Amino acid sequence: MNIPNRITLSRIMLIPFFILLLAISFEWGEITVGERILPVSHLAAAILFIVASTTDWIDGYYARKHNLVTNLGKFLDPLADKLLVSAAFILLVEQGLAPAWIVIIIISREFAITGLRLVAAGEGIVLAASQMGKLKTWIQIIAVSALLLHNFPFSYLGLPFDIIALYAAMIITVVSGVEYFIKNWHVMRDSK
Incomplete structure (x- = not known):
């Protein structure tokens, strides 16, 4: 297994630790962020999420730079x-930091694209992520980070950046999903 794929696997292995930081009530204290309270466990989860998300850029950059792009x-x-991102x-x-209906839309798109990729894989076709899909991922990462940080530092300015980023993530998620299906519809049309 090459280095970019190992970096990707490390991102997957960080997910359970991220989940534990948010799912278990650790009493590590709180930080006042504008008019909001930021639990230290949320800050720790945000840092871990940002570190894990950064590996997405690192593995892709390294794979392209050293010509190590693989189907895996x-x-x-x-x-x-x-x-x-789904976790x-x-x-x-x-x-209570994000409305369920927005998350349902975002995760539904992810399931739909995964289904399309499975059909393609059954036909021996590997569908790489599109540029719009990569943009979608980064906007989702920004939205999740802002929500985890309880809108820090934007709360001091009275700017609901976390909510704006969440709606932007939902919109670009839907647009990128539609684009991906249109671009790759031949896989569904031509499947046996």
């Missing part, structure tokens, strides 16, 4: 992104 990497990288969004709903 094309499969694992978007899967790792979907697992990390984060589900836990944000549980924490």
